[in-house]
Amino acid sequence: MGSCLLKSKSEEDIQNRKIDKKLELVEKEKHDHVNLLLLGAGESGKSTIFKQMKLLHLNGFDESEKKDFKKHIHSNVIESIQVLIQGMKTLNLGYTNENNNNLSEKIENLKYSQELTQEIAQSIKSIWEDQSIHQTFLVSNQFQLIDSAEYFLSQIETLSEPNYIPTVDDILNVRVRTTGISETEFDYEDIHFKMTDVGGQRSERKKWIHCFSDVTAVFFVGGISEYDQTLFEETETKRMTETLMLFGEICNSRWFRDSSIILFLNKIDIFEKKIKHIDLNVCFEDYDGGCDYETARNYIKKKFLDLNQQTDKLIYPYFTCATDSDNISSIFKAVKDTIFQSDLQDLGLL
Numbered sequence: 001m002g003s004c005l006l007k008s009k010s011e012e013d014i015q016n017r018k019i020d021k022k023l024e025l026v027e028k029e030k031h032d033h034v035n036l037l038l039l040g041a042g043e044s045g046k047s048t049i050f051k052q053m054k055l056l057h058l059n060g061f062d063e064s065e066k067k068d069f070k071k072h073i074h075s076n077v078i079e080s081i082q083v084l085i086q087g088m089k090t091l092n093l094g095y096t097n098e099n100n101n102n103l104s105e106k107i108e109n110l111k112y113s114q115e116l117t118q119e120i121a122q123s124i125k126s127i128w129e130d131q132s133i134h135q136t137f138l139v140s141n142q143f144q145l146i147d148s149a150e151y152f153l154s155q156i157e158t159l160s161e162p163n164y165i166p167t168v169d170d171i172l173n174v175r176v177r178t179t180g181i182s183e184t185e186f187d188y189e190d191i192h193f194k195m196t197d198v199g200g201q202r203s204e205r206k207k208w209i210h211c212f213s214d215v216t217a218v219f220f221v222g223g224i225s226e227y228d229q230t231l232f233e234e235t236e237t238k239r240m241t242e243t244l245m246l247f248g249e250i251c252n253s254r255w256f257r258d259s260s261i262i263l264f265l266n267k268i269d270i271f272e273k274k275i276k277h278i279d280l281n282v283c284f285e286d287y288d289g290g291c292d293y294e295t296a297r298n299y300i301k302k303k304f305l306d307l308n309q310q311t312d313k314l315i316y317p318y319f320t321c322a323t324d325s326d327n328i329s330s331i332f333k334a335v336k337d338t339i340f341q342s343d344l345q346d347l348g349l350l
Contacts, residue, residue, distance in 0.1 A: 035217075036216065037195075037218050038195060043175075046322075087143040096132055107120070107123055121157055173323055218250060220261060221320075222304065224266065224271050224297065226243070262338070263317040265304070284299070318334070
């Protein structure tokens with residue numbers, strides 16, 4: 001009897017040592033390299049997630065980088081006001097302030113690379129405050145207007161000051177189109193991460209193939225507020241339709257059979273405001289939940305999750321606001337734990 005108990009205890013110790021050894025190997029492997037691939041359609045907000053990693057884990061941006069962001073912010077402002085001017089013309093509206101007719105011609109001829117002087121800023125401010133431009137803004141889903149247009153145009157005077165330096169919020173809101181491949185590496189809770197961001201427009205996706213090897217987890221970012229907007233490349237196709245199609249390809253791809261799939265249902269802040277006055281059935285004809293926020297967002301989540309054809313593969317969804325650092329910080333911690341738990345399951349330890 002005693003020898004049986006002793007043998008049982010010995011076997012238990014051996015098993016515990018095996019588990020401890022596997023845990024050590026998991027930790028070592030994760031510390032050596034945790035490769036995160038950031039995917040999503042254009043305008044989804046994935047590059048904002050990429051910027052958040054640098055802000056949260058790499059002490060932010062230096063002065064040189066801030067100067068570069070300043071140029072992009074000025075470019076965003078000029079692009080936004082020009083899109084609104086063209087949109088106003090498409091709607092056959094005229095300026096309520098006749099003085100804006102002369103200012104408008106000058107603004108329309110500006111290049112995106114133009115420095116935002118205080119004189120130009122005053123002209124843009126006058127146009128932005130025109131009632132017809134505001135009418136146009138209310139239906140801006142019909143045009144290719146960036147989400148942060150109002151954010152920047154409403155503080156146009158500050159942005160044009162000679163000594164202006166972009167704030168953290170400015171950097172998170174500025175739209176910089178990702179072309180090619182960007183990478184960043186950082187340590188978080190004794191784990192070393194490498195994150196790769198690739199362009200989301202259709203023309204950029206052919207470059208993704210080079211990023212598919214040795215991926216620990218895919219972060220797929222989908223902008224759920226874009227259900228009433230069309231593609232940059234193809235104005236007849238809804239962005240949400242494209243995003244769902246792309247997610248279906250990603251989560252069922254043989255390339256990611258062994259990778260965790262983390263789904264970021266992004267721009268939830270914009271979605272919450274928009275759903276109050278634009279029904280989800282403009283994109284999904286079978287949706288009958290009205291303008292209820294919880295019903296609508298859960299409907300979209302189910303749309304994504306239903307695309308998973310692999311019964312043994314879990315998708316981990318999160319509602320996110322990429323410009324909210326607190327939101328992204330807490331979610332990233334949860335995601336890190338999720339990846340770790342997934343690795344333990346793969347090793348048969350859970």
